[in-house]
Amino acid sequence: MTEIATPAQPVAGPRPENPTLRDTVRAGAALLRQAAIDDPDLDARLLVQHALGLSRERLMIQATARLNQPQLDRVMALIRRRAAREPVSRILGHREFWSLDFLLAPATLDPRPDSETLIQATLDGIGDRRAPLRLLDLGTGSGCLLLALLQELPAATGLGVDKAAAAVAAAAVNATRLGLADRARFVEGDWCTGLTAPFDVIISNPPYIATGVLPGLQPEVRLFDPPLALDGGADGLAAYRALAQQAPALLSERGRLVLEIGFDQRETVTAILEAAQLAIDAVHPDLGGVPRCIVARRRAGAGVPG
Ligand code: GLN
Numbered sequence: 001m002t003e004i005a006t007p008a009q010p011v012a013g014p015r016p017e018n019p020t021l022r023d024t025v026r027a028g029a030a031l032l033r034q035a036a037i038d039d040p041d042l043d044a045r046l047l048v049q050h051a052l053g054l055s056r057e058r059l060m061i062q063a064t065a066r067l068n069q070p071q072l073d074r075v076m077a078l079i080r081r082r083a084a085r086e087p088v089s090r091i092l093g094h095r096e097f098w099s100l101d102f103l104l105a106p107a108t109l110d111p112r113p114d115s116e117t118l119i120q121a122t123l124d125g126i127g128d129r130r131a132p133l134r135l136l137d138l139g140t141g142s143g144c145l146l147l148a149l150l151q152e153l154p155a156a157t158g159l160g161v162d163k164a165a166a167a168v169a170a171a172a173v174n175a176t177r178l179g180l181a182d183r184a185r186f187v188e189g190d191w192c193t194g195l196t197a198p199f200d201v202i203i204s205n206p207p208y209i210a211t212g213v214l215p216g217l218q219p220e221v222r223l224f225d226p227p228l229a230l231d232g233g234a235d236g237l238a239a240y241r242a243l244a245q246q247a248p249a250l251l252s253e254r255g256r257l258v259l260e261i262g263f264d265q266r267e268t269v270t271a272i273l274e275a276a277q278l279a280i281d282a283v284h285p286d287l288g289g290v291p292r293c294i295v296a297r298r299r300a301g302a303g304v305p306g
Contacts, residue, residue, distance in 0.1 A: 014066040035083035085219035098148035107166035108142040109229035143171030192246035205260035206239030244276035
């Protein structure tokens with residue numbers, strides 16, 4: 001009988017009545033389907049791979065190998081977590097963003113593909129990608145926005161700020177893992193409080209969900225994303241008001257403020273920014289065609305720091 005040798009644990013006597021890898025993926029998928037999980041087949045496969053330390057190729061090659069009991073237990077523990085709505089990315093502990101691998105922590109928002117819109121929008125607005133640009137990421141979470149930009153801008157340096165100490169720590173680990181630690185610094189802070197240097201790019205995916213809407217979010221978000229990264233106050237716009245007040249003074253002369261917005265916030269956020277010292281440069285849609293990113297600059301005539 002073929003045995004599954006996993007890096008984590010060499011096989012100890014699978015019984016002939018134990019399920020094969022293929023059976024296990026199917027059974028896991030059936031349980032996830034029962035729990036109304038969106039993509040049960042994919043999730044079951046990823047969780048089986050993760051539980052057993054198998055690449056997709058090994059999983060297919062060894063499809064008829066049987067699991068031993070500890071292996072089966074490890075798989076089922078992960079399937080149960082997914083059935084309880086924990087996202088696969090949280091169970092695996094990491095998520096790909098802008099083709100880079102980010103470790104997640106309970107204090108970090110799970111990066112969304114939609115937020116890649118902000119990276120593209122920022123890069124579109126930069127003439128010389130080799131310039132020594134100064135970047136600021138407010139509410140950095142996993143550090144995904146700042147680190148993706150540093151990856152694309154080889155002479156840039158960046159500061160990431162987050163209210164949550166555990167997010168700051170996670171972002172710093174991500175910077176090291178991605179080989180970007182020499183150009184990235186992460187500190188605890190409350191938006192722009194205490195910051196002075198002018199920045200060429202200020203980027204942020206702030207919390208923008210209205211408090212009253214939070215209880216209706218899907219469980220994957222409501223139960224597993226940190227409330228601090230989601231809760232935008234009574235109307236969902238509290239963070240934009242703070243940023244509109246504080247960010248202009250930190251923008252360099254040609255600096256840009258790049259903000260993620262909720263699907264219905266284009267007009268309201270535009271009004272908040274224009275009521276401060278800012279003018280709208282561009283609004284970028286995400287891949288679903290929803291306005292997702294607003295780029296603003298300081299209005300002519302507003303004071304310019306050094
Ligand atoms: N895009 C996230 C969601 O809709 C919200 C993230 C945020 O508030 N910045 O779940």
